Amino acid sequence: MVVITMATNQLLTESSILRMKNFNRELKFSRDWYPCKWLPMTLLNGRVNTQLQVGTLPCRKGALVVSPRISLPSTTLDLLEAFDDEYGGVIIDPGCLPSSSNAFVRLLRDSLSNWKLNRKRGIWLKILSEQSDLVPIAIKEGFNYHHAEPGYVMLTYWIPDEPSMLPDSPSHQIGVGGFVINEHKEVLVVKERQCPFHCSGIWKLPTGYINKSEEIFSGVVREVQEETGIETTFLEMIAFRHAHNMAFEKSDLFFVCMLKALSSDITIDEKEIEAAKWMPLDEFVGQEFYQDDHMLKKAIDICVATYENRYSGFIADQLISKLDGNLSYLYYNGLNKV
C-alpha cells in the first residue's frame, strides 16, 4: 500500500487528484475521502508498500511524467499540464492553465501536435468562468463546446479521423409529481402561479424538478412540502412519462409518485403557488381538462387504481454495488416476490 500524505494546510482538489493519478499507476481513491487533508490510497497491483510525500503538487509548465520509481520527473516538455483518461484521451488540468492568452495559444498548439503524434483520442478542456478569455482561443483552435454549468464550460477536441466517440452532454431533466390522498378521499391539489395559458385555472398535482443528486422519492416529498406545507412519505413510483424537445431541446422524465399524507394543514409557497386545497377525488378526476387529455387521464386513472389497491408500481430499494462502490437506489415492482 502507498499512503500519500498531503500538507495539512492544503485542500485536496480535483486537479491534485488528477495529478496524482498521473503517476502511471492505477491509484484507487474513495469519493468519501475527497476533499480531505489526508488521503490514503492503495496501489491496485498491490506490489508497492511505501510512503510517498506528495507535498503541494504545484502547477508546472510541462508534461508531468513521473518515472515508475516515483523519483524526479523524467521528461518536461513545454506543454499544457494534462492527464490520461481511461479511454485513450487526455484531460487538461484547469488549475494549471496560463492566464496569458499568448502563452495559452502557444501551449495549446504544441500540446495538440504532441497528442496527435501520440495518437491520443478525446481531449477535455475545462475552462473556469474567471478564465473566459481562453474560450475564444480554444474554439478557434478547433475545440467545441461539450457542456457547461455555473462556474465553468467544458470543451472537447476529437483527434481520430473517425466519428467522435465522446459521450454526449447530459440530456434529461427529472420531474416529479405527488399524488396525496387523505382519509376523506380528498386529493391534495394546487394552482400554479406561472402556468402557461393552456393549464391556467386547472387544479393539478404538486410537481417540480428534483435537485442535483437528489433521489426521486425524496425530491417528490420535498416538492409537496415546499408547495403545500403537507408532510408525506413515499409509497410507490407508479408511472412515468418520457417527453422530448422540452426546455433547451432536451428531454424530460416525469415520475408520478403515490405519497402518504402525514399532516393536513396546508401552507402554500406564495412565490410559486396561487392556491392549494384538498379536493374530493371525484371532483378532481371529473375536471373537463383531464377527461380531454389522454396522457393526463391515464396517469390519473393509475393514481386512482393505486389508491383502490388495483395497481402496483415500483418501490425504491437501496443497494450497494461493487462496480462503483456506492449505495444507490433500484426501483422495481415490490409486490412480486423476487
Add this chain to the structure above:
Amino acid sequence: MVVITMATNQLLTESSILRMKNFNRELKFSRDWYPCKWLPMTLLNGRVNTQLQVGTLPCRKGALVVSPRISLPSTTLDLLEAFDDEYGGVIIDPGCLPSSSNAFVRLLRDSLSNWKLNRKRGIWLKILSEQSDLVPIAIKEGFNYHHAEPGYVMLTYWIPDEPSMLPDSPSHQIGVGGFVINEHKEVLVVKERQCPFHCSGIWKLPTGYINKSEEIFSGVVREVQEETGIETTFLEMIAFRHAHNMAFEKSDLFFVCMLKALSSDITIDEKEIEAAKWMPLDEFVGQEFYQDDHMLKKAIDICVATYENRYSGFIADQLISKLDGNLSYLYYNGLNKV
C-alpha cells in the same frame, strides 16, 4: 385566425419564430411545421381574422416592439434584440448579436440597464461557436454559464435581488441494458473492450446510452443490435437504478429492459465489444462477480423472475397530451387493469 405568410425564399428559423412571438399576442405554432416556408398560425384569443405579411424579419439594432395593431414598430431603443419569455425574463436573439466586441459590450450594458429598470427577471444569452469572442465580455458583465452543446453556449443573468429561480441545466444521462433470453434458456452477453479494471473479464448484458430524443424502448433495441447484431423487440422495462456523481458530477438513470430475440446469429461491433455469446442462464447467474454485488444480483434476480413469469414491470404506451400537443410515452404496469 391569423395566417402568417413567409417569403418563399426564407427558411423559418427559431429566432424568426421568437420575433413573431413578440407580437404581444399568444401565437400557437406546431413543431411539425418548423422549419418550413409557409407557416399557418392561430391567434389563441380567436378575435382576429386577418392575413399578416411577415416578410424577412431582418435583425435590427433596437427593441422590436410591435403595436397591438401589427403596424410599424412603435419603439426603437438602441438595445440588443430580445423577446420576453413566459416567466418575466428575456431571451436575447443569437441571430442578431453584433460581431464587433465594442458594439456588443455597449449594447449589452444598455440592455441590462433597460431590463433592470423594467424589472425583468432571468436573461438568456445563447452564443454560437462562431461568436465566441463575445463569451468573455458577457462573463465580465456578470453573466454565468448555464449549459452548452456542440455549437453553442448558453449564459444567464438573474436580475432580482433574491435567489435565482432559473431552471438548472440538464442533470441526467439515460442508460439502458437489454436482457435477451432465447428458447434454449441462454442469455445474450458481451465482454466490453473498454471496461474499467473492476469489471474486466465479466460477461454482462449489452448496455449503452440512449441518443438525443430517443425512446428508452427503442434505444435498448438499437444498442443490442449494434453491439451483437441480434434483432429484438421490447417487452417490458423491469427495473431502473438511479445513481449520482457519475460523469461530469451528473446523475444517471439506468433502465433494465426485457427484450424478445428475433434472430440468433451474433455479429459483434468490434470497436466496442471484445466478444459476445449466448450463455446458459445458470452459468450467467452463477458468475461470482454478480453473486458478490447486491445491486447487480437484485437486477439479475428480477430478470430471471420476469423470464419465469413471476414478475411484471412497465410497458410503454404512446398517448397524446393537450398540454404540449405532443405524443409521448407513458411507462406503467400493464398487467394491472387500469
